[in-house]
Structure formats: structure tokens, C-alpha cells
Amino acid sequence: MTQLLTSINNDHDALNTYILRMADNGLILGQRLCEWCANAPVLEEETALMNTSLDLFGQARNWLNYAVDRDQRLQDCDAIAMLRDERSYLNLLICEQDNGHFADTMARHYLFDVWHRLTLEELCHSHDETIAAIAAKSVLEVRYHEQRSRNWVLRLGDGTQLSHERMQTAINNIWPYVAEMFDQDQLEMELMAQGIAADQTIIAKQWHDLVAQTLIEATLKTPPESYNQMGGKQGLHTESLGIMLAEMQSLYRAHPGATW
Amino acid sequence: MYAQMVDTGVKSLKHRSEMSADEQAFMARIDNESKIEPQDWMPDAYRKTLVRQISQHAHSEIIGMQPEGNWLTRAPTIKRKLQLAAKIQDECGHGQYLYSAAETLGVGRDQLLDQLHTGKAKYSSIFNYPTLNWADMGAVGWLVDGAAIVNQVVLQRTSYGPYSRAMIRICKEESFHQRQGYEILLTMMQKGTPAQKDMVQDAINRFWWPSLMMFGPNDDASTNSAQSLAWKIKRKSNDELRQMFIDQTVPQLEVLGCTAPDPDLQWNPETGHYDFGEIDWSEFFNVIKGNGPCNKQRLEKKVKAHENGTWVRDAAQAYATKQQAGAATKKEAS
Numbered sequence: 001m002t003q004l005l006t007s008i009n010n011d012h013d014a015l016n017t018y019i020l021r022m023a024d025n026g027l028i029l030g031q032r033l034c035e036w037c038a039n040a041p042v043l044e045e046e047t048a049l050m051n052t053s054l055d056l057f058g059q060a061r062n063w064l065n066y067a068v069d070r071d072q073r074l075q076d077c078d079a080i081a082m083l084r085d086e087r088s089y090l091n092l093l094i095c096e097q098d099n100g101h102f103a104d105t106m107a108r109h110y111l112f113d114v115w116h117r118l119t120l121e122e123l124c125h126s127h128d129e130t131i132a133a134i135a136a137k138s139v140l141e142v143r144y145h146e147q148r149s150r151n152w153v154l155r156l157g158d159g160t161q162l163s164h165e166r167m168q169t170a171i172n173n174i175w176p177y178v179a180e181m182f183d184q185d186q187l188e189m190e191l192m193a194q195g196i197a198a199d200q201t202i203i204a205k206q207w208h209d210l211v212a213q214t215l216i217e218a219t220l221k222t223p224p225e226s227y228n229q230m231g232g233k234q235g236l237h238t239e240s241l242g243i244m245l246a247e248m249q250s251l252y253r254a255h256p257g258a259t260w
Numbered sequence: 261m262y263a264q265m266v267d268t269g270v271k272s273l274k275h276r277s278e279m280s281a282d283e284q285a286f287m288a289r290i291d292n293e294s295k296i297e298p299q300d301w302m303p304d305a306y307r308k309t310l311v312r313q314i315s316q317h318a319h320s321e322i323i324g325m326q327p328e329g330n331w332l333t334r335a336p337t338i339k340r341k342l343q344l345a346a347k348i349q350d351e352c353g354h355g356q357y358l359y360s361a362a363e364t365l366g367v368g369r370d371q372l373l374d375q376l377h378t379g380k381a382k383y384s385s386i387f388n389y390p391t392l393n394w395a396d397m398g399a400v401g402w403l404v405d406g407a408a409i410v411n412q413v414v415l416q417r418t419s420y421g422p423y424s425r426a427m428i429r430i431c432k433e434e435s436f437h438q439r440q441g442y443e444i445l446l447t448m449m450q451k452g453t454p455a456q457k458d459m460v461q462d463a464i465n466r467f468w469w470p471s472l473m474m475f476g477p478n479d480d481a482s483t484n485s486a487q488s489l490a491w492k493i494k495r496k497s498n499d500e501l502r503q504m505f506i507d508q509t510v511p512q513l514e515v516l517g518c519t520a521p522d523p524d525l526q527w528n529p530e531t532g533h534y535d536f537g538e539i540d541w542s543e544f545f546n547v548i549k550g551n552g553p554c555n556k557q558r559l560e561k562k563v564k565a566h567e568n569g570t571w572v573r574d575a576a577q578a579y580a581t582k583q584q585a586g587a588a589t590k591k592e593a594s
Binding site for chain 2: 031034035037038039040041042043044045046047050051053054057058060061064077078081082101102103154155156158159160162163166247248250251252255257258259260
């Protein structure tokens with residue numbers, strides 16, 4: 001456990017940090033979607049929410065397996081998922097935000113999905129072959145996620161007066177977590193220079209164009225620029241994450257060393 | 261299947277001589293094992309019985325998501341979480357096919373859900389028991405899905421075509437769930453710590469009797485069963501199915517190294533079946549009446565999800581109407 005945390009926190013292995021950032025986005029957003037189980041507005045959405053969660057967990061497992069292959073000190077996927085506290089999680093803040101109501105979930109999803117799809121498309125050309133392969137597999141699923149969440153932004157934005165207001169508020173509330181997706185720290189700049197990481201400057205432009213177009217079509221307004229919340233990729237999270245991890249990890253941690 | 265005590269609305273079986281010409285022709289088709297299809301003539305009571313049975317089955321699949329959803333966020337490994345999410349997703353899909361099968365009998369999904377939400381329609385008693393440890397995810401798969409399969413395999417030959425075809429599809433997924441459930445328990449028993457083994461035995465102790473109750477009351481207490489058998493909606497009686505389930509389950513229980521909470525359970529070489537103790541029918545009828553440990557919470561959660569989703573469904577409808585109007589305007593202009 002100590003060794004696991006040390007290896008993640010003080011690691012000079014930039015590539016593994018990058019891989020864990022991708023993995024954690026899937027784990028954390030996948031976990032949030034699990035919370036919807038038996039609470040969705042219609043049966044078809046129960047299936048879709050479960051399915052999306054499954055995709056994200058599956059992708060996370062692929063990323064985690066790669067991280068473990070590269071660094072045996074990480075033990076296995078489950079140890080990485082279940083034994084880290086919030087300060088060692090490297091997901092984007094947008095992924096951990098509370099589900100709220102259906103518009104909050106779908107607004108969060110759409111803004112993340114567009115980024116996720118664009119990033120994975122870039123990563124399909126990564127010089128790291130495993131990253132390219134995982135991205136190529138994941139992007140097929142994420143294209144559907146984006147299509148679906150975009151449809152809900154349109155339906156709720158241009159549905160009834162109430163749904164319009166709720167979707168606009170949801171977009172406004174999640175907006176401060178957008179800029180972090182494109183914020184590249186030193187680590188990502190170096191990996192990008194090596195042709196491994198995705199270039200977020202290109203992605204940011206495409207993202208803003210696509211999202212602006214969807215919001216217009218959905219009769220919604222792009223929120224004005226405001227203060228941006230950052231830090232998830234460096235392990236500095238919002239308070240939502242700790243409680244969610246406590247639940248997710250409770251059984252695994254209660255039985256150290258157990259086989260399930 | 262997850263339907264119990266489905267009311268046929270029939271007090272006693274009719275003799276052929278009491279039947280109309282339509283009914284006689286209908287019964288001749290049933291006797292010849294030809295499937296009844298939605299457009300075919302059928303007695304009203306047959307139609308109503310099917311709607312009750314299929315919708316009760318559908319509601320059970322949907323409510324059945326709750327006891328498993330209870331552990332989804334806490335699944336101990338990524339693999340187990342993926343399996344459980346996939347299982348829950350399958351169950352929701354089964355609910356969807358079954359509502360569609362019921363729709364072929366002229367009743368809409370909204371109407372059926374309304375009956376569930378207002379407490380007029382039932383779902384299987386088994387889902388009114390709580391899931392209290394992780395081994396319950398194994399026990400539900402192995403015992404609950406296992407009991408359902410015993411019924412459903414037989415129902416693949418049920419007389420109503422759409423129901424029979426839905427069962428064929430559902431059976432494939434259910435048997436996968438059962439094996440997965442058993443594997444959860446086997447892993448805990450063979451590789452687990454003492455605490456994990458205790459969880460498995462505890463789960464079996466709690467789910468054993470309620471699983472046996474899933475087949476419904478004894479045959480001699482059920483006139484509905486006789487009519488459903490005559491119509492070949494049901495193909496085997498409650499007691500026959502229960503015995504089949506016990507006979508196939510006990511050897512699996514022994515492989516696990518666990519016991520059933522029934523001191524009277526033992527092999528009877530004369531009958532070639534396992535004898536078992538008396539089921540506590542007062543508990544069964546109490547749960548059916550709404551007094552089980554989770555009846556209130558299950559229904560409240562379902563109703564709340566439906567009510568909380570009203571504005572979303574309204575928005576989707578309003579958006580679709582606008583899109584259709586937009587498309588019509590474009591068509592006129594061109």
C-alpha cells in the first residue's frame with residue numbers, strides 16, 4: 001500500500017501519470033453513472049446509463065493494465081482503483097461532479113464526451129503503440145456516448161420551458177470545470193513533444209466550435225468566461241470525490257488481501 | 261419467470277361441451293401445440309391472464325434491479341463491477357422485451373407501469389428481501405436467477421408466441437447470470453477468508469426459502485394454476501418446478517461446501533428426489549400482501565424515479581413534436 005502510493009505520488013514516470021489520468025477519468029465518471037441505477041427517467045435510459053458506465057470501466061481497466069505492465073510496483077488494477085485516496089486520484093474535476101438531476105448529468109457528460117472523443121482520436125496517432133491501441137478501441141464507444149449526450153442536450157435545451165432552464169443552469173454550473181480539460185502542465189507538454197500525448201491546443205479549438213454549435217441548436221447560451229477550477233490532474237480535488245471513493249472502496253478495504 | 265399466483269379470473273375449468281365454437285377451435289390449436297399469435301382470436305380470460313403474467317414478470321425484472329443496484333457502487337473489483345453492471349443492464353432489457361410482448365395484447369407500457377406504481381400489479385416476492393452482503397450478489401444470481409430459469413426454460417414452450425420468443429432470448433442471458441452468480445460464491449468459498457465464507461453461508465441462509473417461494477403456493481392451493489396449465493400458458497405445476505429446482509440445486513450446494521437452512525432436506529432414493537421441509541407460507545403471503553422487509557422501499561424508489569423523470573419525458577416529447585413540425589414545414593416549403 002505504502003509502496004503503491006509512493007510510486008504514484010513521487011513518480012518520475014511521466015507516461016504512467018498520463019495513463020493514470022486517462023484511467024481515472026473512466027473510473028470516476030463510470031462510478032458516478034452507477035449511482036443512477038434504478039433512478040433513471042425511462043427504461044431506455046437505465047440501459048444507456050449502465051452501458052456507458054460499463055464502457056468507461058472497461059476502458060479504465062485497459063489503461064490500468066497498461067500502467068501495471070509498465071510498473072510492477074502498482075500490483076494490479078484493483079489495488080490502484082481501491083487503495084488510493086483522493087489526493088492520489090488524477091481524474092479531471094468535471095468527472096467527479098455530483099450527478100444532480102438528469103440535465104446536470106447530461107451536461108457534464110456531453111462536455112466531457114466531446115473532449116474525450118477528440119482526445120482519443122488524437123491519441124490514436126500516439127507514438128506509443130499501446131496508447132494508440134487503447135484509444136482506437138475506446139473511441140468507438142465514446143463516439144456513441146457523445147451522440148447520446150448531445151441528443152439529450154438538444155432535447156432538454158429545446159424541449160419545455162422547465163427543461164430549457166434546467167439544462168441552461170446545468171451548463172452554467174459545470175462550465176468552470178471545462179478549462180481544466182485543455183490545461184496542459186509541464187508533464188503533458190513534454191509527452192506531447194515526444195508525440196505521445198494529445199495536443200490540447202488543437203482540441204480546445206475544435207471543442208469550443210462543436211459545443212457552441214450544439215448550444216445554439218439547443219437554444220442555449222454559452223456561459224460567459226469566469227473563474228476556472230483546476231487541479232484534478234495533479235490530485236487536488238473537490239469534496240465530492242472523497243465520499244464517492246469511500247463508498248466505492250469500502251468492501252475492498254474492509255477485507256485486505258481477499259480474493260473476490 | 262418471476263410471476264406468482266397469476267389470477268386467471270376463472271373459478272373452475274370449463275368442459276369442452278360448455279365452450280363456444282371459437283373457444284373449441286382455440287383449445288384445439290393449444291392441444292396441437294400451435295402458437296397463438298397477437299392477431300388470433302383468444303378468450304378474454306386468456307388475454308387477461310397473459311397480460312397479468314407477462315407484466316408481473318416485466319415488473320419483477322425492473323424492481324429486481326434495485327437489490328443488485330444496492331451493491332453496484334461497492335463491487336469489490338473492477339471485474340465484478342463490470343459483471344454486475346452488465347447483469348443489471350440485461351435485466352432492464354428483459355423488462356423492455358416483456359413490456360413489448362404485453363403490448364401485443366393491447367395494453368401499453370405506461371398503463372402497465374401505472375398499475376405497478378399504484379400497487380395494483382405485483383412483482384415477484386423475492387425482490388422484497390434486502391441484499392446485505394456481497395455474497396448476496398452471488399446468491400441472487402445462483403438461486404434467484406436459477407429458480408427463474410427452471411420456470412423460464414419450460415415457458416419457452418408457452419402457448420403465446422411473443423411470450424415464448426421473449427423467453428427463448430431471456431433464457432440465454434439468465435443462464436449466464438446463474439453461472440456468474442455461482443462463480444462469485446465458489447471463488448469466495450475456495451479462495452476466500454473465513455469472513456468471506458461466512459458471508460456466503462449467511463447469504464444462502466437468507467435466500468434459500470424465499471427462492472423456493474418463487475414458484476408460488478402448493479398445487480392443491482391453486483385453481484389459477486390448473487387453468488393456466490390447460491391453456492398451456494404454464495407448462496408445469498408450481499410443485500413440479502420447485503422439486504426440479506431443489507433437485508438440481510442441492511448438488512451444487514454441496515460443491516460449494518455450504519448447507520441449506522432446512523434440517524429436513526435429504527435425498528430420497530425411493531422417489532429419486534430430495535425431500536424438503538415445509539415452506540413457511542405465512543411469510544410468503546405476508547410478503548405478497550406488501551409486508552415484506554423491502555416492499556415499501558422498492559415501490560417508493562420506483563415511483564420516485566418515475567416522478568423525478570416526468571419533466572425529462574415531457575421535454576423529450578416536446579422536442580420530438582417540434583422536430584416533426586419542423587420537418588413537416590420543410591416538406592411543405594419544398
